[in-house]
Amino acid sequence: MFSLLAVSENNGITILASRLRAQISRLEPPHRLAGVDLARGLAVVGVFAAHLAVITPLEWGDPGTWSGLVEGRSAVLFAMLAGVSLGIISAASRRRRVGAAESADRSRPLWGLRTQLLLRGILLWLLGVWLDDLDVPVYVILPAYGALFVLAIPFTSLAARHLFALAAVLAVGAPFVVWWINSMVARSDDPVSVEESLRLIAWNYPLPLWLAFMLCGMATGALLMRSWKFAWPLLAVGIVLAVVGYGVVGPAGLAAVGVGPTEWWVAALSDAPHSSGVGEALGSGGFALAVTCAAVLVCMTPLRWIALPLRAVGSMPLTAYVVHIGIWAIWIAAETARDPGVDPSLGFRALDPFWPMTMGVLVGCTAWALLVGQGPLEWVLGKLTKAPRWRRR
Template sequence: MARLESPGRIPGVDLARGLAILGMYVAHLTVVTPLKWSRPETWLGVVEGRSAILFATLAGVSLGLMGSRIRMRAGGRDAARSSIMIRAVFIWALGLLLLSLDVPVFVVLPAYGLLLMIGAFMVSWSARALAITAALTATVAPFVVTMLDSGGPPERGSAAELVSDVLGWNYPFVLWLAFVAVGIIAGRLIRRGIGPTVVLLGAGVALSVLGYAALGPVGNQVIARYGADLQVGSALWALSVFRDAPHSGGVGETFGSGGFALATLAMSVLAATTPLRWLLWPVRVIGSMPLTAYTAHLLVWGIWIMVTPGVGSDIHRLHGFLALDPFWPITLGVTVGCVAWALMCGKGPMEQLVHAVSTEAEEPDGPTDGSSPVPGKARGL
């Protein structure tokens, strides 16, 4: 029974993490039509951008789940922080290794590692300090990031591209710290039971409405009307930063997708208190070893690139692979593999490796998702 559901995990957090992984699979392995809420046939486009933001938010959730004990015990604080930092460096390095495969997707792990490094110091902050940090970052950082990115992407093979890769700048930590901060708050709320989780759901919905219905349309309309004519620093440029398009880093996206992540997390936690927790068990298993599942689909793609002759440009590496319709074979294969591994061995292989190269983090008192800030670290799974 422990292999099916470890007593050291919160099923809903694993479910949310599994949904984030599957969402990135859809975004990477299929051709997704841009989302338009008025057209149901495009709703699958919800995975674009939001899956990675959910993944980053869950990093904060894991920190929040272990935060109470870290705050109360000084010795535990130092030990846990060291463990988090070691794991963060490992994930950051793994992300750079996956980048070397030249798979034409934005690899989230370098940014994820940097966010964990910073989050290791934020985990002991008060809820008020975290909320203020999240609000200020979500409001101000989009303007900073947009200005820094105004010159366009770095040239291939340049020193600027190397710096961008090292910093995981496709997911700029300057902005994405907002998701980690609210994730830490969310992790603390989830520990308190169903009532606070319902409050979290309401907050997520409210932030989504604010971002997508109020802020985003302002920036979207400015961009649609003026486009390339916008001058950095002008009033119209400032309004354009309110956009909500996926991966835009706009204020609307930050509030809207951040709220979407919180609502998805809360709904997952609530759903996992019902019999749905067993129907969705395979997704939860993926969520218990997300580092393994995430790495697997990029490795498959990278191997295809290495063994396929004539694969050169990003376009060929992308469309050539997508022409194989890889989503279902990879998704089913990874799901079966994760389920089999969980039943036979418990903790995922990448998660075991992360655990082996780092010291044991302090576990929080009471219920936990069984994970350190590293995706998938578990006790008994």
């Protein structure tokens, strides 16, 4: 009897060890680019901090305010990494297309990718609109996320240099379009109703500008797909863009050279978080590019094992994001039921929800990644968008 129990226990341990090895291998190259997962994990935790923690406005000269880095920049990093993933997938599809022998077969990889992107975008938009209707005082990014996937469809066949060029044009030009649209909304007869309508197209993250982050990410992903060594020059470019955006283009930088403030350029050139100005586009875009490339370089060293929990979160960012919104909504409902006078934003943050929720998500995602594999929502989304019935025959 004891020998049978020992054999059964040893078999269980062997199966568990085999599963762990398989799932760890799934998170490692060449199956995944570990640094992109790490960057996504940092973006998710940054979004958690921006939503759940009391953040001091950032002043670059005061290290005590550096937690303010999460404001706005985490969301930009989130969007750019969506582009990085899409760039990697697009590059792989183009390789399959070039390798196809017949012209009819050559059309399949990109056709299938674009169909999946359309379906994925629609599903993410629907999920985001539903989450946005919950009693959570935050602008949910998923509607914009979904819309960006759809808008990116025509650009999936472009080379990296063309994607970078388009991203640069949008980063410099789109803020003026956004400023003009916002000014027209402010002067409308019923700005609240107009803003509510714009919410359905995710105008809280203005698509003309945020497409620049998506395209920059796509170009970055395409280059990283070719070689991780491209991370070095891209890191340098990101740092330069951040310095230019925050130190030169923004109103503070222009004021330093004697340009007097006027309403239009303060709005159009602002470097403040979520301002949609040129300063933010270059500064936050450069910051996101630098963080992504730095994470890729870190994960080319043994340090990637220390970052495994963050990488696990980054391997299932949709699950982590939706879970935190759901827990937040339930927590707020419970607190307001106990005390109807509690403020749903500041009052909730005063409860210090950031650390328990973040640690819970880190532990939960790590356990799921090692024992099960793909995140649950990522699995569902993959099944709905990659099922055989959606593929061209």
